Amino acid sequence: MEIKFIPIDYDSFDYKGRNYMKMVGRDEKGKRIVVIDSFEPYFWAILKEGTSEKRIKEMQKKMSKISVEGADRITWIEKTEVHEKNFLGKKVRAIKIFITNYKDAHAIADKLDFEEIEYRREYDLGMITKYIFEKGVSPLSWFKVSGELLNNSAELGGIDSSLDVSTCIKADKIEPIAKENFNPKIVAFDIEADEFELGKGEIVMVSVVGKEFKRVLTWKKAKNVPDFVQCYKDEADMLEAFSETIKELEPDILVGYFSDGFDMPYLRARADKNHVKLDLGIDGKNPLFARGKYPSARIFGPVHVDIFRFIETVYAQYLHSETLGLDEVASELLGENKLDFDHKHSSKIDDDGWAEYFKYNLQDSVLTYKLAEKLWPDMLEFSKVIQEPLFDITRAGMSQLLEHYILHNLKSYDEIAEKRPIHDEIESRRGRERVEGAFVFQPTPGLYENLAMFDFTSMHTSIIVSFNISKATLQDKNSKDSYESPEVDYQGKKEKFYFSKKVGFLPDIVKKLIEKRKEYKKEYKQNPNPLSKARSNAFKVLSAAVHGYIGFFGARYYSLESSASILAFVRKYNKEIIDKVSAHGYNVAYADTDSVAFTLNNHSKKEVLELLKRLNDELPGIMELELEDFYVRGIWVTKRTGELGAKKKYALLGENGKLKIRGFETVRRDWCALSRELQDEVLEKILREGKPDNALKKVQDVLEKLKKRKIDKEKLIIKSQLRKPIEEYKAISPHVTIAKRMHELGMPIDVGGLIGFYISEPQSHSRKSLIRDRAKLPEEPGEYDIEYYLEHQIIPAVENIFQVFGIKKEDLLGKKQKSLMEF
């Protein structure tokens, strides 16, 4: 039979010691189907140069006798082929070694101790990656599958009977076809439990939300429950009903928010405790938890996506939210919030309370559903572009995403993949000295008028392409046809590095990445829609990560020489632009890495654009400088200590009236709201008005209120993140002290959580206590310490700004406030 098929998730299984792939997806009518495919796993033995044909034949013969024996299978080398390939850009002869079971690839590779083998490669790729690479069956693209319909067949050990799906096909042939569009069925879920600690309390409810489906499953009896609530006998009964509900809805994606870290492991723990199965997939298995930063909960059938993890790696840097909690993220991306609800143990909830609780729980799933719907184009594009399944791309870090993109693109270069670094290699890479980074211009504090800013587009990446920089193109010494890096301090020596002019596979892959990014950006601008935006964004995010990847200790294509060279070029071109802009009669105010800001003096905008064109004409390769914007005013301030201008701290007023504030306390979440709001207002007034008069009045007004204790305590809460387990801290700062106290009080705190506190008045007047001893939880009774907030929050936030106008701290405080301190 023949069928159109879009694969969504992949899983391997063994039959008689051999590997098969089972893929779950949809046919063109939207029916869920499973396609089974065989494949011939292999890895490479790269031969030393000059190995004789005779010797190769001998080795092949010996290889045909190699096998390893495991607990439940024997794996052997089935056949070998000799190929001309490339490895790190060099032509090599390599033996392609086909084995009967890929799980034993490492063990077989270890047995190949022939002297003529220089490297053994590609036994460390994931099985699914290997399958997709070899067969070209990429996720979320359409294929024509011809094969045999398995119907309670004994074939492959009766695999089709073990799967809860009506159509299961054993493929003979899988060919790509052009067919766009796929709308997945998304179902979101969220649980509420009596205890925060995984599995400790009972799960009191589970909400499930689909396109036209809203339900809360519970076993708690309450009066006047909303009609979306379905009540069950007990927790076990509810858990089974949850599995049933998911099966009936048959989603492609089962999505949660932080569900790898909370909902799934909790459900699993409670299911075990109640001796019921958490049967969410089509293979009758409990969710599997893979190791990692968070355990990844995997089910087969629907893909379990923890949308929080995808947001964390791909979106966090573009979001303004201070935490990545559901409430803030939904508020920013959807303009909707969680419902207010005061969490209580279920024994203390009355009928009205339950009704609220159910609504709250449902809303969490509604938000999660909407987030998944909104981010679907992004997930789809990432999966298609990187050619890895949804399950993986929603959980992978940036380096893994890029690495898989590279790996799947090696095919057209006939490249054998480099190996992943092993333990010792990682240790030595991590222990190495840092290479010198970018240049940051030392600004002169002051108020500037009439500015422009230029910046390089994807500077690091365009340098990699323009100078062909990579591990494989690095030359031993200066050869005639090579690019020369600027001189760098490298491991205690001054050095230059040389990169071949023959285009390397990695710079070429990156070049295409940038080209696609441009193409899709253009496409998006011509026809703005979520899909083209997502596609453009996927390429943007990937191309931005290339330099970081090359310097990352875990990378297959790690190259410190490359990283040092890229950064040397970054410094060189930034400084060159600064010099050229100055030489043309502009006054450079600031520069950081890939940007330069300058005042126009008497030049027109037209002249600025002409200068930009000239600068671009002088740039090599694909390097490109663009106009960031024109600005009406800008302010740079001194550092807190000393006279020097502070770097990475400035505020600009755009011609469109928008403020661009960088580095100031107002953009830092570890300052209290009062300081941040006041500083924001001060900057805005000064930039709009060009003088500090009204801003000064505002400050004095706030100081007056603070002095009279008329400021709401809420505005004085300082928040700081707990970034590691409490016991690992050497310095016990206020937020660590508070975290300890919260822990003692049995409040839910976890690594990554934001700890809020305020500073209260000192107990005794004589003894100067540590600040941490005066830190109190927001809800703890007490008076805030006026002097602390004055001296440590308000004044520091505005002092340096007014200093630009010669206004001193005393002028801010006025005479009356001065006497307060004596008092």
Add this chain to the structure above:
DNA sequence: GAGCTCTTCTTACC
């Protein structure tokens, strides 16, 4: 225990 520098820590920028 005051006054100083150094270290640790968080959060920003690009």
Add this chain to the structure above:
DNA sequence: ACTGGTAAGAAGAGCTC
């Protein structure tokens, strides 16, 4: 441990006298 380096700044740690 899960992209890189540069930087500001608060508060504690640790030292001297």
